[in-house]
Amino acid sequence: MKYLIAPSLLASNFLKLEEEVMMVNDSVADWLHFDVMDGRFVPNISFGFPLLDAVAKVSEKPVDVHLMIEEPEKYIERFTSAGAASISIHYEATSHVHRAIQIMKESGVKAGIAINPHTPVSLLDDVLEDLDLVLIMSVNPGFGGQKFIYRTLEKIRSLKESIIRRNLDTKIEVDGGIGLQNAEAVLSSGADILVAGSSVFRAENPTETIRRLKSIDMDTIMV
Numbered sequence: 001m002k003y004l005i006a007p008s009l010l011a012s013n014f015l016k017l018e019e020e021v022m023m024v025n026d027s028v029a030d031w032l033h034f035d036v037m038d039g040r041f042v043p044n045i046s047f048g049f050p051l052l053d054a055v056a057k058v059s060e061k062p063v064d065v066h067l068m069i070e071e072p073e074k075y076i077e078r079f080t081s082a083g084a085a086s087i088s089i090h091y092e093a094t095s096h097v098h099r100a101i102q103i104m105k106e107s108g109v110k111a112g113i114a115i116n117p118h119t120p121v122s123l124l125d126d127v128l129e130d131l132d133l134v135l136i137m138s139v140n141p142g143f144g145g146q147k148f149i150y151r152t153l154e155k156i157r158s159l160k161e162s163i164i165r166r167n168l169d170t171k172i173e174v175d176g177g178i179g180l181q182n183a184e185a186v187l188s189s190g191a192d193i194l195v196a197g198s199s200v201f202r203a204e205n206p207t208e209t210i211r212r213l214k215s216i217d218m219d220t221i222m223v
């Protein structure tokens with residue numbers, strides 16, 4: 001699979017939200033990343049169901065919902081009916097990871113688990129085969145525009161190794177501090193999906209930045 005680019009709406013201009021979604025529609029981006037924060041799991045509050053409803057209606061790209069909320073299993077069905085194509089819940093936010101994955105599968109959405117920078121990938125060993133996605137956070141969740149944590153590259157490599165060894169189809173998504181300066185390093189470590197917020201929406205030319213993020217030649221870099 002050619003890797004995917006998922007611009008994160010969190011960094012967009014909310015006063016021009018429709019234009020921002022249209023920009024993503026008209027770009028070579030693959031998904032639209034949608035960050036939900038509850039002010040409890042993370043020290044910030046972003047947006048929820050009504051906004052997802054509105055955005056999903058105009059988005060031509062599948063909406064990839066990242067739930068940074070406690071007890072996420074309670075809200076999976078509502079996010080699915082609001083238009084999520086994939087949902088990632090945090091491993092650290094629930095005691096019922098396996099049950100949450102079942103709920104995601106039953107509701108027909110792609111199932112993902114996100115992990116914070118301090119959480120080892122090995123904790124996912126027993127659910128890896130049930131997952132469509134693992135979202136590795138490369139910053140502490142809660143805010144856009146933070147610095148990429150380079151230790152993440154090691155986590156990507158080790159997760160990729162187990163996915164290949166076990167012959168699974170689970171994809172690795174990486175989120176936080178990604179831009180043209182480090183996209184190649186993240187991809188060559190084994191990432192399949194790159195989330196990019198400020199590097200896209202704060203760029204002088206967002207469409208062109210997405211195109212450049214999407215045009216990294218994987219044949220010339222070692223995976």
Ligand code: DX5
Pocket residue numbers: 008009010011033035066139140141142143144145146175176177178195196197198199
């Ligand atoms: C952070 C969010 C990210 C954020 C990424 O908690 O999960 O998706 O929007 O933004 P950048 O790319 O600016 O780090």
Ligand code: ZN
Pocket residue numbers: 008033034035066175195
């Ligand atoms: Zn995110």
